[in-house]
Amino acid sequence: MLVEDNDELAEAIIDRFRGEGHAIDREADGEQASELLRYKTFDLILLDVNLPGRNGFEILRQLRLSGDHTPVMLLTARSEIDDRVVGLDAGADDYIVKPFDLRELAARCRALARRRAGESSNLFIAGNFTFDRAAKRATVDGQDVDLRQREVQLLEVMIGNIGRVLSKEEVADKLYTFEEVPTLNAVEQIMTRLRRKLEGAAFSIRTIRGLGYIASVRDE
Amino acid sequence: MTLPPPLPEARAVPYSLRRRLTVGMVAGFLALLVVLSIGLWTYARNAANQTYDLLLAGSAIAILERISPTPDGLIVDIPSSALEIVGLAKEDRVFYRVFRLSGRTLTGEPDLPLPPGGVRAGDQPRFFDAPYSRETSRFVLQGKLIIEPTGPDWIMLQLGHTRLARDTMQMDLFSKGLAGLVAIAVLGLVFMRLGINRAMAPLAGIEADIRGREPSDMTPLDAKPPREVEGLIGAINDFMGRLVTSKEHAQSFIADVAHQMRTSLAALQGQLQLAAEQDEPERMRQRLERASEQATRTIRLTNQLLSHAMVTHRGIDEPVEKIDLMPLIRTSVEEFLRHPETEGIDIAVLHDDLPAGSALLVADPVALREALRNLLDNAARHGPKDIRIDIGLSRTRIDEREALCISLDDSGPGIPAAEREKVLERFYSLNRAGGGSGIGLSIVNAVARSHGGRLALADSRLGGLRVELDLPVDGPA
Missing domain, CATH: 3.30.565.10 (Histidine kinase-like ATPase, C-terminal domain)
Known part of the structure; x- marks a missing residue:
């Protein structure tokens, strides 16, 4: 669902999404959008911040208060970062600053939908890469990847933090219990092995020396 | 999101330089008046005492001269003129006592108070204040050595009067002096006030200058300020200078931005028009791609410009x-x-x-x-x-x-x-x-x-x- 009061922009976004085969509803007024969201659920909500009737933050806050966890992508015209922070605090999953590239918007929305799908079905899919949380099984191009227990744990941690930098220490904390003595070297070794096994996958983990690791999904 | 600015507190009335100076000067003058009055009071008392002590001493000498030994005993003949000189003020009363060093009164009031330290032989006059007859009185005590048949003996004369005439003179001296002092103080305050007004006048002129300006008038103040406020005027002029610079920067920025945006949008429009004029779908697609690239550049330019404006603006007041x-x-x-x-x-x-x-x-x-x-x-x-x-x-x-x-x-x-x-x-x-x-x-x-x-x-x-x-x-x- 798209909540956007600018007709031209809304038209462009709707055409793009329909072109990709998605059904999309549009609402221009904040008040009406809020009403609609009360009884209808969507896979994803694209929400403008400056709206007539009711602003995006208010709609978002109300949505989250009612226990609805539909992924929300904020469309904000203001380039002030303060706005984005407020949006994320209010419960947005991502934001994009206007004016934006429709291709980037589509890619971000796919990422959001993927995250959502992975959470509910235990199956994470990114291009040629899949990971089944329940079966602890990963495939690249349909081929099983042979993973050891630590590597599976690491993969789970990284999939849960796509787009976020994790320091080596943070990764170690998540991989090891209190009794075990984690060594940062061990983390590095597991990471190297995992990365080698995932070569060619659309899901990849990059090292940022001095900062940590970041997982990302390549859009095809 | 920015918080609203805190509500201004009830604005304190600004203090007045004029009042501060006036209060300070009045306090100073009052303190000075008190000190001078104490001095004046002491001076007046001493002056009155000296004047009347001379009379007292003269009368004492006149009386002592009239004490003479005879074979039949001492003759004490008090001249009335001597007593009259001493009793100058109408209400003043005069007391005297002639007595031997041993304490036996020969004539006069036997109960006159003795000087502090007691009676000592000697022909030098001693002056002292002592309460007598419900009033403070001034006395002189002076002796004379008389050779009597029984041998030499000191005859003492104590002469005194109430202080009415002296106090009157003292008050007179004091009040005349004080009147002068007060007059000087008042005059001083008046001149000071005039001086303050005169000193403040340039400030009012500067205020009028600033208030009377057009909002766009940023020329430096041409007031000729006194040394004390020269720094302030300099600071105001510097500040206006900075405003001018900042305004010029803003103007040149806006001019630059306008130019850049127009150029970029014109290019975009051009590409779109060219695309619209193409009949061949493939060439139209190429043109549209060019247009899309141009739009991307325009978007980036816009974002950058806004970011620049924000950074510059935040630098000032965040x-x-x-x-x-x-x-x-x-x-x-x-x-x-x-x-x-x-x-x-x-x-x-x-x-x-x-x-x-x-x-x-x-x-x-x-x-x-x-x-x-x-x-x-x-x-x-x-x-x-x-x-x-x-x-x-x-x-x-x-x-x-x-x-x-x-x-x-x-x-x-x-x-x-x-x-x-x-x-x-x-x-x-x-x-x-x-x-x-x-x-x-x-x-x-x-x-x-x-x-x-x-x-x-x-x-x-x-x-x-x-x-x-x-x-x-x-x-x-």
């Missing part, structure tokens, strides 16, 4: 807070790496000298993030797909002040030394074709300046450009 640079770098890198085109980039953060939590400085986080984003974007935009970027964090100094240095080394094409000065200016880009708007580095430069820091460009050990952003730890001076 309160700055103490922040940790590491999380800020971390989120900037995260945000940067979210763009798909950064996939091949090898990025590292080197902060060996600064353990976690120690990269603290007073700065505006939004402006700094904007600066970092532009530096990273620049490196990615102008470098190869697999560019290497090293972000460094180290301690440094700016003129003795502690500072942090955020550096960015890249393996890109770099900037020739001769061009480095120019790229810090607005709209100067070496790579317009590559989408350079010519604003990125000038944003970083604006951030450096608003934080009291500096921006330097150099050759990198990675082969490309090295950017050093030095920021003082305790914020702009």
Whole structure:
């Protein structure tokens, strides 16, 4: 669902999404959008911040208060970062600053939908890469990847933090219990092995020396 | 989101220089009057005493002269003139007593009070005050050695009178003196007040000058200020000078922006029109792609311009807070790496000298993030797909002040030394074709300046450009 009061922009976004085969509803007024969201659920909500009737933050806050966890992508015209922070605090999953590239918007929305799908079905899919949380099984191009227990744990941690930098220490904390003595070297070794096994996958983990690791999904 | 400014507290009435000076001067004059009055009072008393003591002494001598021994005994003949001289004021009463040193009264009031320290033989007059007959009276005591048949003996005369005449004279002297003093004090205050008004007059003139101006009139004040307010006038003139400069900057910025936006939009419109005129679908698609690229450039330009305006504006009035640079770098890198085109980039953060939590400085986080984003974007935009970027964090100094240095080394094409000065200016880009708007580095430069820091460009050990952003730890001076 798209909540956007600018007709031209809304038209462009709707055409793009329909072109990709998605059904999309549009609402221009904040008040009406809020009403609609009360009884209808969507896979994803694209929400403008400056709206007539009711602003995006208010709609978002109300949505989250009612226990609805539909992924929300904020469309904000203001380039002030303060706005984005407020949006994320209010419960947005991502934001994009206007004016934006429709291709980037589509890619971000796919990422959001993927995250959502992975959470509910235990199956994470990114291009040629899949990971089944329940079966602890990963495939690249349909081929099983042979993973050891630590590597599976690491993969789970990284999939849960796509787009976020994790320091080596943070990764170690998540991989090891209190009794075990984690060594940062061990983390590095597991990471190297995992990365080698995932070569060619659309899901990849990059090292940022001095900062940590970041997982990302390549859009095809 | 910005909080509303705190409600102004009930504005205190500003203090008045005039009143302060007046109150101070009146207090000073009063203190001076009190001191002078005490002196005057003492002086008047002494003067009155001296005058009347002379009379008292004269009368005493006249009386003592009339005491003479005869074979039949002593004759004491009190001349009435002597007593009259002493009793000058009508209400004043006169007392006397003639007695031997042994204490036997020969004539007069036997109960006159004796001087403190008792009676001593001697022909020098001794003056003293003592209470008698319910009033303070002034006495003189003087002796005379008389040779009698029985041998020499001291005959003492104590002569006194009430103080009415003396007190009257003392009051008279005192009140005349005091009247003079008060007159001088009042005159002094009047002149002082006039002086203050005169001294303040230039200030009122300056106020009238500023109030009477057109909002656009920024010429310096031409008041000829007294030395004491010269600094103030100088500061006002400096301030107006800075306003003029800032206004000129804003005007030139707006002019630049207008030009850039129009050019960019005109190019976009041109591409679209060309596309609309194409009949062949393939060529139309090519034109539209060109138009789309132009739109992307326009969007980037707009974002950059707004970012520049925001950074410049925030530099002026945003309160700055103490922040940790590491999380800020971390989120900037995260945000940067979210763009798909950064996939091949090898990025590292080197902060060996600064353990976690120690990269603290007073700065505006939004402006700094904007600066970092532009530096990273620049490196990615102008470098190869697999560019290497090293972000460094180290301690440094700016003129003795502690500072942090955020550096960015890249393996890109770099900037020739001769061009480095120019790229810090607005709209100067070496790579317009590559989408350079010519604003990125000038944003970083604006951030450096608003934080009291500096921006330097150099050759990198990675082969490309090295950017050093030095920021003082305790914020702009």
